Amino acid sequence: MISTQNSISTLQALSTHFNISLEHLKPVVDQYPMRIHPYVLDLISQDFNDPVAIQFIPRKEELSGYVGDEDPLAEQQQSPVSQVIHRYPDRVVFMISNTCPSFCRFCMRKRFIGKQAQVSRSLIQDGIEYIAKTQTIQEVILSGGEPFMQDDATLFEILDQLKQMSHVKLIRIHSRIPILMPHRITARLVNQLRKYHPIYLNLHVNHAKEISGESQKVIRSFVDAGFPLGSQTVLLKKVNDHPNIMLELMQTLLSMRVRPYYIHQLDDTRGTSHFQTNIETGIQIMSHLRGRISGMGVPQYMMDLPGGGGKIPLLPNYILKRSDSSWVFKNYEGHSYEWKIPTRKK
Numbered sequence: 001m002i003s004t005q006n007s008i009s010t011l012q013a014l015s016t017h018f019n020i021s022l023e024h025l026k027p028v029v030d031q032y033p034m035r036i037h038p039y040v041l042d043l044i045s046q047d048f049n050d051p052v053a054i055q056f057i058p059r060k061e062e063l064s065g066y067v068g069d070e071d072p073l074a075e076q077q078q079s080p081v082s083q084v085i086h087r088y089p090d091r092v093v094f095m096i097s098n099t100c101p102s103f104c105r106f107c108m109r110k111r112f113i114g115k116q117a118q119v120s121r122s123l124i125q126d127g128i129e130y131i132a133k134t135q136t137i138q139e140v141i142l143s144g145g146e147p148f149m150q151d152d153a154t155l156f157e158i159l160d161q162l163k164q165m166s167h168v169k170l171i172r173i174h175s176r177i178p179i180l181m182p183h184r185i186t187a188r189l190v191n192q193l194r195k196y197h198p199i200y201l202n203l204h205v206n207h208a209k210e211i212s213g214e215s216q217k218v219i220r221s222f223v224d225a226g227f228p229l230g231s232q233t234v235l236l237k238k239v240n241d242h243p244n245i246m247l248e249l250m251q252t253l254l255s256m257r258v259r260p261y262y263i264h265q266l267d268d269t270r271g272t273s274h275f276q277t278n279i280e281t282g283i284q285i286m287s288h289l290r291g292r293i294s295g296m297g298v299p300q301y302m303m304d305l306p307g308g309g310g311k312i313p314l315l316p317n318y319i320l321k322r323s324d325s326s327w328v329f330k331n332y333e334g335h336s337y338e339w340k341i342p343t344r345k346k
């Protein structure tokens with residue numbers, strides 16, 4: 001288990017840090033535990049409304065806006081064993097940890113983050129056995145919680161077992177650790193992980209301000225060691241719901257050799273509605289990116305369908321009209337262009 005000593009986990013400590021009274025938030029943190037690691041506090045400094053701070057500081061809206069579902073994507077129903085979510089035939093999410101170095105208030109897995117002891121070896125073993133006997137699974141996505149909150153020995157044990165299954169062709173790791181606790185990633189860990197290639201690493205990052213020099217170093221070490229890096233960003237009100245903020249983030253990621261993968265529409269998870277944005281906002285961001293950054297820096301904007309229907313991309317509409325003889329399209333500047341359907345001479 002990775003230590004999170006010195007993290008702020010009481011309102012008293014948080015009040016002292018920001019020098020304001022926050023005792024009224026007690027019911028919130030009783031329901032949804034708080035944890036802010038000193039590393040994240042350094043990113044935030046003293047600003048309560050900072051885009052990084054907003055992601056970690058509890059708010060009364062977590063209870064008063066008590067809408068949404070505990071588990072809007074029906075992950076529990078789609079879990080054949082407790083730590084595996086099996087929604088698509090070919091790939092599974094394997095939740096090997098149920099804790100994180102700091103707790104994001106908008107987390108879709110808020111229902112358990114910080115509320116339970118770390119996932120036990122025996123629950124992990126149940127997951128391994130399910131994956132071993134389910135031959136359709138070609139890809140295993142290690143997630144959580146934060147997978148790197150398991151110690152190195154446990155991680156390697158899991159990877160060793162997955163590596164022995166001939167049907168498992170790909171490992172993907174979903175992690176926010178390079179952003180929230182970069183010092184957890186040692187040179188030795190990166191070097192040992194190379195044994196298990198192909199491993200794809202998808203970072204969870206929401207704002208360019210989250211990426212410190214230390215994060216950049218860790219990300220560079222993964223890329224240099226041959227890990228293809230992608231990113232996932234959650235669209236969050238007052239954090240990144242603005243085209244230029246997203247543009248800057250995608251530019252920063254590309255410059256670090258990270259290919260932006262997904263921007264997620266926020267799931268309708270109970271206790272997170274104050275972060276919710278309109279879908280129009282996301283679509284506007286997508287049209288802003290197109291034409292202003294390399295196509296390699298344009299992620300897909302994804303909606304995870306309620307009830308476990310899976311993810312679908314949401315796109316600006318580039319098709320204005322279609323007739324028997326032509327299609328009319330809109331370009332990134334809003335100008336229209338007609339494409340005549342080529343006809344062959346009879």
Ligand SMILES: *Cc1c(COP(=O)(O)O)cnc(C)c1O
Binds near residue numbers: 092093141311
């Ligand atoms: C998001 C998700 C995946 C991975 O989907 P990709 O589109 O391949 O990134 C797999 N399983 C579950 C349950 C998911 O939520």
Ligand code: SF4
Binds near residue numbers: 099107108176
């Ligand atoms: S790091 Fe990921 S799993 Fe952990 S609290 Fe944040 S969003 Fe949730």
